[in-house]
Amino acid sequence: MIPIRLPDDSPVEGAQITVGTDGVLRVGSMLTRDEFDTIERIRNSQYFLVRNDGGEMNETRPCQRCGAGRYPTKPHTYFTLMCVERPWRGIEDGLRLWLKAAGPSERKSTLLRGLDRGLQDYSKVHPTSAGHLAPAEKDSVAWYSMLAGTHIPITLEKARELARKIKDRRPQVFPPELAALLI
Numbered sequence: 394m395i396p397i398r399l400p401d402d403s404p405v406e407g408a409q410i411t412v413g414t415d416g417v418l419r420v421g422s423m424l425t426r427d428e429f430d431t432i433e434r435i436r437n438s439q440y441f442l443v444r445n446d447g448g449e450m451n452e453t454r455p456c457q458r459c460g461a462g463r464y465p466t467k468p469h470t471y472f473t474l475m476c477v478e479r480p481w482r483g484i485e486d487g488l489r490l491w492l493k494a495a496g497p498s499e500r501k502s503t504l505l506r507g508l509d510r511g512l513q514d515y516s517k518v519h520p521t522s523a524g525h526l527a528p529a530e531k532d533s534v535a536w537y538s539m540l541a542g543t544h545i546p547i548t549l550e551k552a553r554e555l556a557r558k559i560k561d562r563r564p565q566v567f568p569p570e571l572a573a574l575l576i
C-alpha cells in the first residue's frame with residue numbers, strides 16, 4: 394500500500410494506492426483506465442432514442458426548430474435534431490439535464506439555473522419546484538441531474554438511417570457520435 398500525499402506532503406486519510414494482482418496501480422475502488430475504457434466501449438455501442446415524455450420534469454419540450462409542442466400543437470414524440478429523431482449513446486436511463494440551485498443570497502435574481510439553455514429561467518417557470526430544490530444555507534449551491542426523457546434502444550441500422558437523414562438536412566452542428574455512424 395502506498396499512502397497518497399498532497400503537494401505539501403501531508404497524507405490523505407483513508408486514500409491509498411494499491412497494486413493489483415495484474416500489477417496495475419489502483420486508487421481505492423476507482424476504475425483503472427482499461428476498465429473505464431471497456432465500460433465506455435460497451436456503453437457507446439448501444440444507441441437510443443429519447444422519448445419527449447417530460448421525464449422527471451413532467452413537461453415535454455417544444456421543438457426549437459419548428460415549434461412543435463407549443464400550444465396548441467403536439468410535441469415531437471422523441472427528442473429531435475432538424476426535426477428528425479436524434480439517436481443518442483452513452484446514456485443510462487434517459488437524457489439527463491444538469492441544474493444548479495442557488496441558496497437564498499442569490500435567490501432574487503437566479504433561484505435555479507439550468508446549464509441547458511431551455512432551462513435557464515426555471516425559477517420563473519416553476520418557482521415552487523425551484524424553491525424546493527434550492528439549498529437552505531446562505532451562499533450555497535446544489536447541483537441536480539433530472540431526467541428530461543426516458544430512452545428506448547434502437548438498432549445500429551436505425552441509428553445510422555436517422556443520422557443520415559439528419560445530415561441531409563444540413564444541421565449547423567453535427568454531433569460526433571452521429572458522424573461516427575456514417576464512417
Ligand SMILES: [Zn+2]
Nearest residue numbers: 456458459476
Ligand atoms: Zn421540429
